[in-house]
Amino acid sequence: MLAIxxxxxxxxxxxxxxxxxxxVERGSIVTLIGAxxxxxxxxxxxxxxxxKATSGTITFDGExxxxxxPHKIVARGLAHSPEGRMVFANLSVMENLRMGAYLxxxxxxxxxxxxxxxxxxxxxxxxxxxxAGTLSGGExxxxxxxxxxxxxxxxxxxxxxxLGIAPILVQTIFEKIVEINRSLGLTILLVEQNANLALEISxxxxxxxxxxxxxxxxxxxLRENTAIQAAYLGG
Amino acid sequence: MIEFLQQLINGLAQxxxxxxxxxxxxxxxxxxxxxxxxxxxxxxxxxxxxxxxxPSLLKLCGGGPSFPGAAAVLLAAMLICAVIGILIxxxxxxxxxxxxRLTVLITAIGVSLFLENxxxxxxGADPQxxxxxxTDRALEIPESWGALSALTLTVGQxxxxxxxxFLLIGLRAIVRHTRTGMAMRxxxxxxxxxxxxxxxxxxxxxxxxxxxxxLAGAAGILTSIQQPSIDPLMxxxxxxKAFVAAVLGGIGNIPGAALGGILIGxxxxxxxxxxxxxxxxxxxxxxxxxxxxxxxxxxLGKPEREKV
Ligand SMILES: Nc1ncnc2c1ncn2[C@@H]1O[C@H](COP(=O)(O)OP(=O)(O)OP(=O)(O)O)[C@@H](O)[C@H]1O
Ligand SMILES: [Mg+2]
Numbered sequence: 028m029l030a031i032x033x034x035x036x037x038x039x040x041x042x043x044x045x046x047x048x049x050x051v052e053r054g055s056i057v058t059l060i061g062a063x064x065x066x067x068x069x070x071x072x073x074x075x076x077x078x079k080a081t082s083g084t085i086t087f088d089g090e091x092x093x094x095x096x097p098h099k100i101v102a103r104g105l106a107h108s109p110e111g112r113m114v115f116a117n118l119s120v121m122e123n124l125r126m127g128a129y130l131x132x133x134x135x136x137x138x139x140x141x142x143x144x145x146x147x148x149x150x151x152x153x154x155x156x157x158x159a160g161t162l163s164g165g166e167x168x169x170x171x172x173x174x175x176x177x178x179x180x181x182x183x184x185x186x187x188x189x190l191g192i193a194p195i196l197v198q199t200i201f202e203k204i205v206e207i208n209r210s211l212g213l214t215i216l217l218v219e220q221n222a223n224l225a226l227e228i229s230x231x232x233x234x235x236x237x238x239x240x241x242x243x244x245x246x247x248x249l250r251e252n253t254a255i256q257a258a259y260l261g262g
Numbered sequence: 263m264i265e266f267l268q269q270l271i272n273g274l275a276q277x278x279x280x281x282x283x284x285x286x287x288x289x290x291x292x293x294x295x296x297x298x299x300x301x302x303x304x305x306x307x308x309x310x311x312x313x314x315x316x317p318s319l320l321k322l323c324g325g326g327p328s329f330p331g332a333a334a335v336l337l338a339a340m341l342i343c344a345v346i347g348i349l350i351x352x353x354x355x356x357x358x359x360x361x362x363r364l365t366v367l368i369t370a371i372g373v374s375l376f377l378e379n380x381x382x383x384x385x386g387a388d389p390q391x392x393x394x395x396x397t398d399r400a401l402e403i404p405e406s407w408g409a410l411s412a413l414t415l416t417v418g419q420x421x422x423x424x425x426x427x428f429l430l431i432g433l434r435a436i437v438r439h440t441r442t443g444m445a446m447r448x449x450x451x452x453x454x455x456x457x458x459x460x461x462x463x464x465x466x467x468x469x470x471x472x473x474x475x476x477l478a479g480a481a482g483i484l485t486s487i488q489q490p491s492i493d494p495l496m497x498x499x500x501x502x503k504a505f506v507a508a509v510l511g512g513i514g515n516i517p518g519a520a521l522g523g524i525l526i527g528x529x530x531x532x533x534x535x536x537x538x539x540x541x542x543x544x545x546x547x548x549x550x551x552x553x554x555x556x557x558x559x560x561x562l563g564k565p566e567r568e569k570v
Contacts, residue, residue: 077454101460113455115448125450129441130460176459 028053028182028214029074029105034083036066036073036238043069045238046083051182051216056208057247058217058225060259061235067218068110070235071184075107076100088181102130106180110187110218112171116160120151123159123170127177136179143211144173147203165196171203176207182214183207189221197221201228222259226250236258264412265304269535270528275419275488277527278367278426282481283504284511284519285433286347292450292514293470296363299370301351302501304343304475309392309492310385311342312394316393332396332487336425339483340476347475351557356464391491395483396421418488433473437516440558442469446448450514476524499543503530506550512563521561 029051036044043066051057061067072078074085076097085093087105101107106127115123124144134229145152148169154162159170168188175183185204189197205228208215219225226232226246234242234255242255249255283305288375290298315338316331316461323331354373358366398418403411437443457463485500486492507526512516519542526546533542 075458077457096462097454097457098460098462101458107458109455109458113452113458115451115455117447117451118444122444122447126444126456126459129445170497174459 028088029216030086031070031074032084032086032210034070034073034085035081036078037081038070039115043238044073044080044083046211047235047238047240049233049240049243051214052231053214054208054212055231056202056204056215056217056229058229058232059235060219060222060225060232062259063220064237065235065236067235068186069238071107071109071216073220074100074184078243096161098130101178104179104181105184106182107184107215108171108175108186108188110190112164112167112190114162114167114170116158118159119156120159120162120170121155123174124151124177127174130177131177131179136194137177140167140177140179147207148173148174165192165200168192168196168200169203172203172207177212180213182216184216184218186218187220188220189224204228222255223261226260264409265535267410268413269531270363270372271413271415271419272535273528273531274524275422275527276530277524279481279485279500279523280421280504280507280526281520281523282426282429282477282484283501284508284523285516286478287505287567288511288513288516288519289446289470289474291508293446293453293467294355294366296355296366297505297513298350298355298474299367299501300373300377301474301478302497302504303374304347304350304382304497305478305482305485305501305504306345306381306492306494306497307377308339308343308479309486309496310381310482310494311479311481312336312387312395312486313390313392313484313492315339315342316395319391320395327394327397329396332483334422335395336480336483339479341479343479344472344476345480347471347478350475351468351471356467375389378494378498382561385494387494389491389493392486392492394490396487398487416488418484422484425480425484429477433477433516436473442466446470503543503546506546509550510553510560512560515560515563518560518562 031047031049034044034047034124035201047070059070064174069078073080076095078095084091087103092103101248115126124141131137150166151169188200201224207213217225217229226249229246232246232249233240286301287297312335316335317333323334350373354369355366357371396417398416401415403413405411405550437446445456445461449461449463449466453463469535499570503526504523507522508519510525511522530542530546533545553560
């Protein structure tokens with residue numbers, strides 16, 4: 028579904044990605060884990076066209092999408108819930124969800140997506156008219172994911188959905204991610220620092236270190252790997 | 263009392279003009295975070311667009327000054343200014359999108375100087391008289407209104423109130439209830455997130471320039487109806503005052519710009535009426551300094567939070 032080959036990205040002189048190669052199979056949850064500054068966010072931002080690649084290719088759904096504009100990537104069915112949530116704090120919850128469906132025209136299908144999002148995150152439905160900036164961190168994360176789903180994507184990229192959220196809510200959100208993957212058959216690329224949780228819910232994992240893939244395997248195998256346990260799973 | 267009411271009417275008329283122009287400053291600031299210093303000159307171009315289109319448009323609408331004729335001139339000026347605004351953004355600002363904001367700001371000053379000088383070259387530097395597109399006369403206020411009948415209210419002022427009111431309502435509807443308006447608000451909060459929703463940010467930015475410039479064009483016509491002497495430098499002072507109005511209301515805040523414009527207009531009228539007309543500009547710019555000191559985010563603006 029999504030394949031990245033030999034991707035290089037730099038910010039000025041800093042090489043943030045140095046020949047990254049990875050693959051996301053249709054219908055799976057793939058996770059990308061790594062320490063601070065490893066280049067996880069940069070990877071997602073480059074796939075979305077926010078950051079330009081200096082070399083390498085990104086193919087999505089069989090087509091080359093390297094370095095095309097962000098809004099065109101979205102139009103092809105790739106949604107991205109960014110690091111730090113980036114909900115539109117000045118817009119209502121409902122308007123945020125409508126922004127997620129910005130490129131869609133079919134009213135009845137949009138309504139169906141809205142129902143799905145409400146089924147996943149009932150709390151959003153209770154707060155439709157509320158300004159998104161007044162939501163709690165956890166609610167904003169739900170909104171960010173719900174907003175991304177409103178585009179009815181073929182593939183969803185999530186950047187650290189656990190960031191700055193109470194552990195109990197993190198658990199709920201991860202359960203929802205699994206549920207979204209199962210019920211919609213939606214392909215998910217999950218970036219996480221919380222490697223424990225990420226490897227628990229994903230099928231396949233990549234470990235990123237300073238812009239390169241250090242290791243890749245099924246998530247089950249990565250969880251058993253002693254080196255990974257020592258470095259990323261807290262023992 | 264009558265004297266005071268009269269100043270309020272005059273102030274409200276001038277304030278409406280400032281409000282229309284201030285909206286352009288504030289909307290562009292909202293989406294691009296810079297002050298388009300050429301905006302006052304777009305207002306000037308609106309007046310000249312009226313000057314040049316009026317003869318044929320009036321003829322089309324049956325000859326002399328008339329409401330349909332004035333409406334046609336107004337619409338034409340708005341349309342021409344919208345196109346000019348979109349072109350300015352596309353040619354001058356878009357190539358600098360990723361440059362430091364100071365670069366764009368300096369470019370805006372350059373564009374402003376260019377328009378003023380090109381205007382003097384193309385239209386001539388001397389003031390020209392704006393054609394009469396509607397007969398501006400004082401309205402008869404019936405004796406039965408008592409003391410109020412001493413007030414002077416002109417057709418031009420009434421037109422300013424009506425058109426401004428209508429445009430403000432229309433703008434509010436666009437910004438709050440249309441898909442593009444929603445994208446504008448989203449973009450002004452976070453352009454990256456907006457593009458991740460599929461918003462083509464270039465299109466929305468063009469739209470914003472078009473909208474703001476159309477309002478400046480309308481202001482150009484409304485001003486020229488009341489003061490029918492126009493020249494290529496007429497946008498400098500009014501543009502600066504409208505900028506002060508936008509800052510007063512809270513730059514980036516749309517209702518704030520409208521409110522700021524009206525307040526500056528009223529303030530000016532009161533200074534002219536009760537203090538000394540020659541202090542007018544000094545006091546308006548004094549207000550700017552005061553806001554920057556006391557409440558830099560303006561009356562309705564929220565303090566800009568640092569993005570994390
Ligand atoms: N806009 C930028 N300008 C310059 N350097 C940047 C920029 N964004 C990221 N970097 C650098 O690129 C490298 C990769 O950053 P990135 O944000 O992709 O890491 P990450 O794996 O997402 O980290 P975290 O887990 O902290 O979110 C880091 O060294 C970072 O300092
Ligand atoms: Mg990151």
